[in-house]
Amino acid sequence: MSSLKHSHLYSYHAANSRLASFAGYDMPLWYKGISNEHMAVRTAAGLFDVSHMGRFSIKGRDANSFIDHMIPTNLVKVADGGAAYSVLCDDNAGIMDDILVYRFSSDDFIIVVNAANIDKDYGWFKQHLDGYQATMIDETQSIALLALQGPKAKAIIQSLTAEDVGNIKRFTHRRVALSGVDALISRTGYTGEDGFEIFVPDCHVSRPLQAEKVWSQILSDFATWGVLPCGLGARDTLRLEAGLCLYGQDIDGSTNPFEANLAWLVHMDKGDFVGRKALMELKDHETRKRIGISMEVGGIPRHGCEVLVKSEYVGRVTSGSFSPLLRKGIAMGYVAERYTGEGTAVEVSIRGKEWPATVKNPPFYDPKLYGWKRVA
């Protein structure tokens, strides 16, 4: 039968959601429906099980210098209790994965990687570990990972702990007791909204009781606040509205950080790192760039659709969907450099028909009304 792996909250998903296979895991696509879940995150809060993502712990005297060597981003700005978004680049500067690096101290880190890339990334780190005094352990099975996202996330987390969580700023984290469960909460996420990712350590997938406790407490105590469990369907539409990349679609081994609009992650002046030579050669030579595309009317753009200007091919859609918030089609894709300006009129060819669209710098929503920068 199914050889799909199970995440920590699998029993809940199996009983309550439409399951779908994703990166080798049997994961919830939706519970009540993608639109409802999406809107819960934009207006209240949504709870996700993201335990399918890979967690590696890297410890040892050289842990900081080892990780710094593996990514183009300078870790110097990441203090104890801080986190950073970055990418892994191969020797040709192709993006191997996008990752989050959590620092506890200079000799203690957790790295979160995409589920589909766990084995590849683990091998890649191992391959470069020689000469560094550091050890690496795949903790994916032994740490549960949840995400509570949305404008009400902070108030919810606050009511579950005696610690003041208001001073956990974006991209920082802290160990707290959350409904009596030892947890690491991090002010990060993948929806564009304010929120927390919740690591439950010492919680093996075969004994997920602690993670289930946090999960069910949030869902039962805050149902009246509009909190919903959310599946991967809403996670995808939320991250697309926010303009965040999905590995395997918007970025992969054939894209480099410059054309992916991730140049802000590349700090050439920090010293040598994996992929630096190739990145040096590519810098300022990109011929295409990742953009957002907002449909004017009609069709819903999908992965692979061609982007045209006056019926000439200029690029391709890498992620596209119906936006539950804006009630129209939105997309990300790569187009030739000269068509990347915000407001540029393009067409998207959808199932044989060309539809008018406009280049839009994400997020697609009004940041004064939605997202973590919203005006309360």
Place this chain on the structure above:
Amino acid sequence: MNVDGYEVLEGLLYSREHEWTRVVSPKRVIAGITDYAVKLLHDVVYVTLPEVGSEVRHMQVFGSVESIKAVSDLYSPLTGKVLASNRALEKTPELVGQSPYGDGWIIEVEPTNLDAESKALLNAEGYASLIRGLGKK
């Protein structure tokens, strides 16, 4: 009748691709997608309709319905000329989900080979067994 939680109406003809057909008269049939199709798709957010006057062919694609995640082709149960398509779905595609056999109808066709082609379609009982079979997979 209710088949494993899906509504199947008596008196309609059904395709294996989950379209229903109501034969109003030998010159006029109405078609849409079944409650089963709607529940499988979930969240219908967009429908592509054919032009009035265009030709549709038996079990050939004539349009599409889209959920947030996916696109599904629409197959015409019968060959014929499109008399009308449900323009209300352009503004409110969710009608398909709310009322698949009523306000969520998709096209009206003047069939040209009704007798022969309708033999290839299922009656309510046949379609019910098809759904029951799918449920057991």
